[in-house]
Amino acid sequence: xxxxxxxxxxxxxxxxxxxxxxxxxxxxxxxxxxxxxxxxxxxxxxxxxxxxxxxxxxxxxxxxxxxxxxxxxxxxxxxxxxxxxxxxxxxxxxxxxxxxxxxxxxxxxxxxxxxxxxxxxxxxxxxxxxxxxxxxxxxxxxxxxxxxxxxxxxxxxxxxxxxxxxxxxxxxxxxxxxxxxxxxxxxxxxxxxxxxxxxxxxxxxxxxxxxxxxxxxxxxxxxxxxxxxxxxxxxxxxxxxx
Numbered sequence: 001x002x003x004x005x006x007x008x009x010x011x012x013x014x015x016x017x018x019x020x021x022x023x024x025x026x027x028x029x030x031x032x033x034x035x036x037x038x039x040x041x042x043x044x045x046x047x048x049x050x051x052x053x054x055x056x057x058x059x060x061x062x063x064x065x066x067x068x069x070x071x072x073x074x075x076x077x078x079x080x081x082x083x084x085x086x087x088x089x090x091x092x093x094x095x096x097x098x099x100x101x102x103x104x105x106x107x108x109x110x111x112x113x114x115x116x117x118x119x120x121x122x123x124x125x126x127x128x129x130x131x132x133x134x135x136x137x138x139x140x141x142x143x144x145x146x147x148x149x150x151x152x153x154x155x156x157x158x159x160x161x162x163x164x165x166x167x168x169x170x171x172x173x174x175x176x177x178x179x180x181x182x183x184x185x186x187x188x189x190x191x192x193x194x195x196x197x198x199x200x201x202x203x204x205x206x207x208x209x210x211x212x213x214x215x216x217x218x219x220x221x222x223x224x225x226x227x228x229x230x231x232x233x234x235x236x237x238x239x240x241x242x
Contacts, residue, residue, distance in 0.1 A: 021039050027044035029045065030047050033052050042060070045065075070088075074094055082096065092108070111128075111130070121141070128147065131148045134155070135152040137155075140156045158181075160178070164182040170189075175192070194214075200221075204222045206227055211228070211231065
């Protein structure tokens with residue numbers, strides 16, 4: 001296994017090869033750092049023009065990805081507790097845990113425990129996002145699987161082929177169902193679900209919650225006292241008013 005670095009320090013080109021697994025701590029990454037099986041990096045920062053790539057078997061913890069910084073978590077690599085700042089981007093084909101997003105995260109693997117805080121997350125066709133919280137205008141696009149999502153003051157878009165389940169929509173949160181399927185959603189006071197395509201089933205609308213259905217289908221909906229559903233008749237079935 002070889003680990004290679006290319007970059008500039010005091011205008012001098014340097015090259016480094018590591019034969020054995022390496023552990024890096026508190027690095028400033030302004031070049032392309034590549035980690036392979038057994039390597040790890042912790043408490044480091046990817047700055048503008050920097051790039052951190054984790055291949056199979058590599059691990060990272062506590063990475064800050066600043067504006068114009070890039071991080072790649074490839075298949076069978078693991079990332080934990082990263083912060084993606086505005087203008088930074090992370091690609092996840094492996095696994096990422098407890099990420100905070102102000103910038104952008106693109107997923108073709110699996111993520112869990114993500115906080116989207118004004119940033120963007122794209123969940124592609126074969127990907128899954130579990131236990132995600134959207135706040136401060138955070139946006140999640142779902143063409144894969146999103147489970148156990150809490151939408152506080154952001155927006156979730158369920159797109160064609162996407163699946164959303166066990167979602168809670170709180171004050172200021174909006175779920176837009178454009179395609180795919182959504183099950184077991186709870187809409188609380190100040191939360192909104194807009195359905196223009198796909199299907200939604202087993203929705204509970206509590207006091208102050210709103211559902212707007214103008215396409216797709218909505219079935220097995222429970223509207224509790226104070227909840228509201230504006231649903232064109234041909235799109236809705238089996239609404240139960242409590």
